[in-house]
Amino acid sequence: MSEKNAGEHVVMMDLEPIDLMIGGKKRRFDIADPELPDWIDDAAFSSGGYPHEDKLKRNTYEDLLEALQGELIKLHAHLQATGGRLVVLFEGRDAAGKGGTISRFRHNLNPREARIVALSKPTETEQGQWYFQRYAEHLPTDGEIVLFDRSWYNRAVVEPVMGFCTEAEYEAFLDAVNPFEKLLTDDGIHLFKIWLNIGREMQLERFHDRVHNPLKYWKFSSIDLKGIGLWDRYTDYRNRMFAATHTDHAPWTVIRSNDKRRARVEAIRLVLSSIDYKGRDASVIGEADAQIVKNAGDFLAAKL
Amino acid sequence: MSEKNAGEHVVMMDLEPIDLMIGGKKRRFDIADPELPDWIDDAAFSSGGYPHEDKLKRNTYEDLLEALQGELIKLHAHLQATGGRLVVLFEGRDAAGKGGTISRFRHNLNPREARIVALSKPTETEQGQWYFQRYAEHLPTDGEIVLFDRSWYNRAVVEPVMGFCTEAEYEAFLDAVNPFEKLLTDDGIHLFKIWLNIGREMQLERFHDRVHNPLKYWKFSSIDLKGIGLWDRYTDYRNRMFAATHTDHAPWTVIRSNDKRRARVEAIRLVLSSIDYKGRDASVIGEADAQIVKNAGDFLAAKL
Amino acid sequence: MSEKNAGEHVVMMDLEPIDLMIGGKKRRFDIADPELPDWIDDAAFSSGGYPHEDKLKRNTYEDLLEALQGELIKLHAHLQATGGRLVVLFEGRDAAGKGGTISRFRHNLNPREARIVALSKPTETEQGQWYFQRYAEHLPTDGEIVLFDRSWYNRAVVEPVMGFCTEAEYEAFLDAVNPFEKLLTDDGIHLFKIWLNIGREMQLERFHDRVHNPLKYWKFSSIDLKGIGLWDRYTDYRNRMFAATHTDHAPWTVIRSNDKRRARVEAIRLVLSSIDYKGRDASVIGEADAQIVKNAGDFLAAKL
Amino acid sequence: MSEKNAGEHVVMMDLEPIDLMIGGKKRRFDIADPELPDWIDDAAFSSGGYPHEDKLKRNTYEDLLEALQGELIKLHAHLQATGGRLVVLFEGRDAAGKGGTISRFRHNLNPREARIVALSKPTETEQGQWYFQRYAEHLPTDGEIVLFDRSWYNRAVVEPVMGFCTEAEYEAFLDAVNPFEKLLTDDGIHLFKIWLNIGREMQLERFHDRVHNPLKYWKFSSIDLKGIGLWDRYTDYRNRMFAATHTDHAPWTVIRSNDKRRARVEAIRLVLSSIDYKGRDASVIGEADAQIVKNAGDFLAAKL
């Protein structure tokens, strides 16, 4: 049996009710109960201050997505013609929508030249190596697009939150990551760092769905479970990451993702608006929705 | 620029009208003309003797697919629990629907443990190696599912048809492939070989669509173009492949794929009906549609 | 610390005296004692019925080796010019002299094109794969020579002797290995299988030397230690391996190796005498010393 | 046939006499003539101002080397016990003795944990990647020693000298290499950069030997041949490299290598004297021979 997931799945997990403090209220969340509590259901979409009332309409979304994917194809053709390289890394809490966004991003691109990289936890050999080594192996060659589903930023958030790295390793990472990314961008790689930001109740709703929807339960891991009570620690590490690694050469973009559709659209739009390519149609790309897309500097400033 | 696709795409291709002989009629096909000719449009769905009048209804399809994907998840969980390994290889002419079928097959599975392998044309180093070497590298470990989008059978059809291998290499392949697969199945790997069978006019319609749909034009390669006039050669090599490599330990299943929806459903169903797994629900899996699914032995026999 | 050798070295090993039965005599061997016992010292060189009285003279050896290496260079040039591929796999008990023979074989060849492959024990991922998968990855491309220091035959001797595989895995290996090798030789790979055969007291002397020579102690593993008492089991599995896998397409050659010099010369000579190449000088190659070189068929027959 | 060496070897090379300007004298060097000219033979050992009259005596050398290798084994055991990592990269003109030095360095170490990395020229895919990517892949894990036979510094000397990179790539490399190495040393890797410095006539003598010694002719490449007339360009780029990349965190050590024996001894000694390890015996290690070992700062200063 695969070592990676053994024993991590819901069937084998102990799903005890969890006591939480949310918005000043004490809440007991029994994720094993098939019924989603009202206090989650009611608050999910607007959680974390999500500004929209409703999801983007299905038809609007599909048309927009298809149009943007058409632009992506032109962008990719341009990268291939000019030897350009593109890296987009997706970070965010569990259930923020990384996988789904990446899959729409890649959907109409040639899978041989637009690769998804989602590394498992490091093997013992990898653990002994230079921290960036196993990621560096997957960087693109000329004409390639690489979409990282999680990335070296594991060491900035999930690892310290979960105790998978030492404090010293965490600090060393924060010292190393900016120069590392500078090497890549100086080498000519287009690098985008996207944080998908989900509200607390929305995360709970999606976890609940994973547990009870047989098509999704493999997505629910013991790390997700453990993360439920660690919301504030996550927040704290996320903010420290933004403060330390939002640089001119490799800025972070925060995209609110309670509405997955809008988030997917904005992620693609971000890349399209930042690179010039042959045949680019600005009217198709449109403008970012400033209510849900922020650079990490403004995002942090708004928190104060 | 990536070496793999340089100069292979429609923008750079010479799209001259082609003279074809189809069903005893001389036809001129001008793929560059945005208008699809009636003789293709009218015949596409029923081409190659497709037995159904219409595509499976969207809703029926989506419900069925989701139910079958639910079973796949159980199958995968079972493989993980028992250390089983599954290989499904998809072959068929260009535009037969390999990529789309594979992507639905994989859709709800854990991407880290259900991998798609779609190799580019061999590098010079690979060309010098044991023919099966570069494929062997991607075989599954315990608990994994590997879906091959094209496979070692390149050497049985596309390579000899296109002149990418010598006659001697072709013959050597036919001698080697059965013992090679026997090693894998004796080692306990579940191996399925699926040929998606498309009708001639349907292939032309899909090629036409690739050329004129900007979201798809990257799929259209010079090999597709060249293949248009080589239909009968393809047929001949396909049949020789079936005759030589449809074995007890690794049989071929032919699935007619003019209706992509039915083909996708049948591919998943085939695997589900052939492996026993925990929680298997035979009523969900249902029965293969014998009109569009045949083992290669019966398929060949029916040709006579 | 590297997982591979942790805890396997002499510094951490318990070197208790071992009671052995050798040639009908009970012997106690205290490997920790720096003094090599006379019963080993006296018998080592002639152990196992070694026919020569003395080592090959140093000068004779060096001249011969250099001349043969010159021929190897011509052979390699020929392989490169014609796209040939050569695999030589070296097996034998611990301390039989595999590493040293391989290093002389490779000494004057271009290290980029004449590679040594010495795999560590399989990782968990590799353990779940097709048994031959991790070896297949290292097979040569055109013009390459690959020297295996141990090989897939681990499963024929050391694994069953040490209990690293199940009886069923052992049997499955014996069924699979001949067809596997047939695939390689049919593909045009030159395949040599050499068993270096060491006498019992000579092995003890070399182990003793490893323990007490700081330059060599890393070579002494807990597996060597454990193997000391398992001599007859090794013999038995070796013979079963010969009986099962000495084939026309991939025969075994047994080379007695109490005298390392003669063994190195004979290993190179074997390959040179079996392949035709441009500029081959038969007078340099000379004749095998039939007293120490036997094909496995004759070797087994002589045992009866 | 292997792409890497095709057409690079002496058999296929045009060995015309070359006109050189050496020490103010015009010289014609006919490398194809089996007779080595006196002006080379006489000057070789002392070329480039080599301070010693004779090679180190064979016995002295062998004893010293063995003693130092004994220390290396202790160093390696210490790295394994503490999870240390060691990288030593060897640079120098062709025939400076990199390969031989590396092979003595590694000779008594466990080959599975002390690896030699000698990369071929980059493939097309590699050429499109981040420059350091293909090197990063081979960096050591815990307990490993990696010896680079040539390294990323190809782009500092051989590539610009031979025209294998653009001026812009060269400049970009000089900007990137210090931060890159800083990442490695900050990560805890012990990094040594050794330049083996050979005199001009000594290089000619060794080239001549390669051409006429069948055991070595594979070592002689068209790049060596072309390099003969580019001595001063090499010198210039070497000096610019020292000026730009001799840093506190990753200094260069220059070792004169007309006497290969002394050079090998000094390379090992350098590493042993710079790392603390368990059981270290300073009296065995001894002192560097300041006449032939200099850090690159002093080396450059002495040139002025």
Ligand SMILES: Nc1ncnc2c1ncn2[C@@H]1O[C@H](COP(=O)(O)OP(=O)(O)O)[C@@H](O)[C@H]1O
């Ligand atoms: N020169 C070649 N030698 C061998 N195989 C080739 C060569 N060129 C293309 N192929 C293979 O032929 C197959 C069909 O090519 P193509 O129609 O372009 O790709 P696909 O249908 O997979 O998108 C692919 O598997 C490709 O790798």
Ligand SMILES: Nc1ncnc2c1ncn2[C@@H]1O[C@H](COP(=O)(O)OP(=O)(O)O)[C@@H](O)[C@H]1O
């Ligand atoms: N647990 C194991 N499972 C399978 N093979 C193993 C295991 N442990 C050691 N081996 C293999 O047994 C062989 C003998 O081990 P050892 O004597 O330590 O190495 P060597 O003789 O190659 O220096 C090696 O090929 C090693 O990979």
Ligand SMILES: Nc1ncnc2c1ncn2[C@@H]1O[C@H](COP(=O)(O)OP(=O)(O)O)[C@@H](O)[C@H]1O
């Ligand atoms: N076209 C090229 N582009 C970049 N590097 C090259 C190219 N050709 C050769 N090299 C590199 O130049 C270096 C010197 O080549 P050569 O003298 O043939 O090899 P070596 O001295 O390592 O035996 C090698 O590292 C080789 O990989």
Ligand SMILES: Nc1ncnc2c1ncn2[C@@H]1O[C@H](COP(=O)(O)O)[C@@H](O)[C@H]1O
């Ligand atoms: N023991 C571990 N050490 C380091 N990273 C881990 C470990 N376990 C899980 N992770 C990583 O944590 C992230 C979240 O895990 P998951 O929610 O299971 O996808 C993934 O990137 C994992 O690779």
